Amino acid sequence: MxxxxxxxxxxxxxxxxxxxxxxxxxxxxxxxxxxxxxxxxxxxxxxxxxxxxxxxxxxxxxxxxxxxxxxxxxxxxxxxxxxxxxxxxxxxxxxxxxxxxxxxxxxxxxxxxxxxxxxxxxxxxxxxxxxxxxxxxxxxxxxxxxxxxxxxxxxxxxxxxxxxxxxxxxxxxxxxxxxxxxxxxxxxxxxxxxxxxxxRGMTTVEVAVTTLAGNLHSGAFGGAAPDALQSLVRMLASLHDENGDVAVAGLAGGQTWTGVQYPEEQFRSDAKVLDGVALTGTGTIADRLWARPSVTILGIDAPPVIGATSSVQASAKALVSLRVPPGCDPAAAQDALVAHLEARVPLGARLTIERQGNGAxxxxxxxxxxxxxxxxxxxxxxxxxxxxxxxxxxxxxxxxxxxxxxxxxxxxxxxxxxxxxxxxxxxxxxxxxxxxxxxxxxxxxxxxxxxxxx
Structure with a gap:
């Protein structure tokens, strides 16, 4: 038939x-x-x-x-x-x-x-x-x-x-x-x-850091003036540990996937990972993709390389995405992400976090x-x-x-x-x-x- x-x-x-x-x-x-x-x-x-x-x-x-x-x-x-x-x-x-x-x-x-x-x-x-x-x-x-x-x-x-x-x-x-x-x-x-x-569910936050009233000449002020972009980069780097696993307290990272597995070589080919570049995180590929949280920096507002001036940046902004596996409440995960960022603001910089939508x-x-x-x-x-x-x-x-x-x-x-x-x-x-x-x-x-x- x-x-x-x-x-x-x-x-x-x-x-x-x-x-x-x-x-x-x-x-x-x-x-x-x-x-x-x-x-x-x-x-x-x-x-x-x-x-x-x-x-x-x-x-x-x-x-x-x-x-x-x-x-x-x-x-x-x-x-x-x-x-x-x-x-x-x-x-x-x-x-x-x-x-x-x-x-x-x-x-x-x-x-x-x-x-x-x-x-x-x-x-x-x-x-x-x-x-x-x-x-x-x-x-x-x-x-x-x-x-x-x-x-x-x-x-x-x-x-x-x-x-x-x-x-x-x-x-x-x-x-x-x-x-x-x-x-x-x-x-x-x-x-x-x-x-x-x-x-996995998803939650996002927009993170803005401000340190100065306006940009400054990097030669005249660099080395002492607090750089907002540098502060933002330090905060974002703290989201992962040395293995690339999520380092946000309160987000469990030891879950395992028991279904079909994703061979590493197949994943490297599908993801078009360059030769010699290591993958992020620990556990099986399926664990990392389907059973555990992941954090991705979706975008950063900063001067582009072409046209950049010799300036210490007064402000910088990033959009951060957090994927959460089944069993994890996205609102609680967003709270944990916000708390992590708030606790790691360098130099007393002014931080503004705008919470965006959650998906379960x-x-x-x-x-x-x-x-x-x-x-x-x-x-x-x-x-x-x-x-x-x-x-x-x-x-x-x-x-x-x-x-x-x-x-x-x-x-x-x-x-x-x-x-x-x-x-x-x-x-x-x-x-x-x-x-x-x-x-x-x-x-x-x-x-x-x-x-x-x-």
């Missing part, structure tokens, strides 16, 4: 590429300081129109509390059929250094068998996974879907502003479902079907019928058994959905395998992964309906 679905998905791949090119062309970065908000609005409208064209009803744009829009759609299924919610997001990360892209960031370009462009994998590729699965089901089944469907595609996941979470909390009936398919992760390795069973960690129960159906679908689509892995990234909506719908099964899948380089320059998607994941989702929807009807 799966061959017609496989044939349908294969016949739809040219259309998937065309659609992905249209969607990638919108620079839908949910930050009006960098990109016009109209680009996000155009992307949202494109997504709404695409799902409406596949027979979804009640398609509308939801104005969420953070000022962005989420796309919602639904369609009742056969009598007694379970309800499945399909999730993704259309907002993307900024392109970063556009000169480092080998092709334009917002122009889908095929190279060496991959499709390159910002959002090609994260997460517009996953929107196309959903669309292609639904199209294949309609093509193979005569316009019928085996389940009741709900679609939610948000517009601010990358910014972490929580718009959809707050909207869902205010409208708890909206996203209620028996199973939720989060299309925002991917396979542990290309060709290895994977569900993500664990996510997540772990899934993998024993229900949705996971059974997904395992069968993945094995059929890929020809090999499904594995479960963790992920170091955060999807705050998962914890919101868990609290609102404790009986719903939440399954995380997607097209974002390690070589996709999401959030980096030259992001790409493997069209073979997209094809197999679309087939997986189509098979899952059919198999899940069968299991729930027994």
């Amino acid at each position: 799966s061959q017609p679905l496989a044939d349908a998905v294969r016949s739809l791949m040219d259309r998937a590429r065309t659609d992905l090119a249209e969607l990638v062309a919108f620079p839908s970065v949910a930050d009006p300081r960098q990109f016009p908000v109209e680009e996000c609005e155009k992307a949202a409208r494109w997504v709404a129109d695409a799902f409406a064209a596949e027979g979804l009803t009640n398609v509308r744009l939801l104005d969420t509390p953070d000022g962005t829009q989420s796309v919602y759609a639904e369609l009742p299924g056969p009598q007694g059929a379970p309800t499945v919610l399909l999730y993704s997001h259309y907002d993307v990360q900024p392109p970063l250094d556009e000169d480092a892209w080998l092709s334009p960031a917002f122009e889908l370009t095929e190279r060496d068998g991959r499709w390159y462009g910002r959002g090609a994998a994260d997460c517009k590729g996953n929107i196309l996974m959903h669309l292609t699965a639904l199209r294949a089901l309609r093509q193979a089944s005569g316009d019928a879907y085996p389940v009741s469907l709900k679609i939610i595609v948000e517009g601010s996941e990358e910014q972490g502003t929580g718009g959809l979470e707050r909207y869902a909390e205010a409208h708890p009936e909206l996203l209620a479902a028996d199973a939720v398919i989060i299309g925002d992760t991917g396979n542990f390795a290309p060709g290895l079907p994977t569900v993500t069973a664990s996510l 960690p997540f772990s899934a129960d993998t024993t229900g019928p949705a996971y059974e159906a997904m395992g069968e679908a993945m094995a059929e689509a890929f020809g090999t058994a499904m594995v479960t892995s963790g992920q170091g990234g955060s999807i705050p909506l998962c914890s919101t959905l868990r609290s609102l719908y404790p009986k719903a099964e939440i399954v995380l899948i997607g097209v974002e395998e390690p070589t996709a380089q999401i959030h980096a320059v030259n992001e790409s998607v493997d069209p073979h992964e997209l094809e197999r994941m679309a087939l997986t989702e189509a098979l899952f929807l059919r198999r899940y309906a069968e299991l729930r009807s027994v």
Whole structure:
């Protein structure tokens, strides 16, 4: 019974590429300081129109509390059929250094068998996974879907502003479902079907240090005048110990990961670590990525090298991200991070810390019928058994959905395998992964309906 679905998905791949090119062309970065908000609005409208064209009803744009829009759609299924919610997001990360892209960031370009462009994998590729699965089901089944469907595609996941979470909390009936398919992760390795069973949470703080009323000539005052940038660097350096492990008191660092392991050589290759450069931290790679906290300096406001003057800096600022594993409260972790920084301000410098949003960690129960159906679908689509892995990234909506719908099964899948380089320059998607994941989702929807009807 799966061959017609496989044939349908294969016949739809040219259309998937065309659609992905249209969607990638919108620079839908949910930050009006960098990109016009109209680009996000155009992307949202494109997504709404695409799902409406596949027979979804009640398609509308939801104005969420953070000022962005989420796309919602639904369609009742056969009598007694379970309800499945399909999730993704259309907002993307900024392109970063556009000169480092080998092709334009917002122009889908095929190279060496991959499709390159910002959002090609994260997460517009996953929107196309959903669309292609639904199209294949309609093509193979005569316009019928085996389940009741709900679609939610948000517009601010990358910014972490929580718009959809707050909207869902205010409208708890909206996203209620028996199973939720989060299309925002991917396979542990290309060709290895994977569900993500664990996510780290995230919290961020903006740290500002001021030492002088204004910049001073480094020759006339350097050596005695307190340098704000130097003080900030000293504070940031204290966040890790000599092994690179997090050195913030109150953040446990000895947890271990018992699931699939990540061989060091594979990680070095996936992360493109330069020869001779050591990795950060201790424990297995899986421990460090999925079971323990990590601290990353996301950005520093300081004079660029080109155009720098001979000055002692009066102020400096950094954005610090803390990822926390399941079992760790992100608010308490943020408190620990703030306390650590406050205790290490050199020279009595003036410190201002702005707390930003928290995202809770997540772990899934993998024993229900949705996971059974997904395992069968993945094995059929890929020809090999499904594995479960963790992920170091955060999807705050998962914890919101868990609290609102404790009986719903939440399954995380997607097209974002390690070589996709999401959030980096030259992001790409493997069209073979997209094809197999679309087939997986189509098979899952059919198999899940069968299991729930027994």
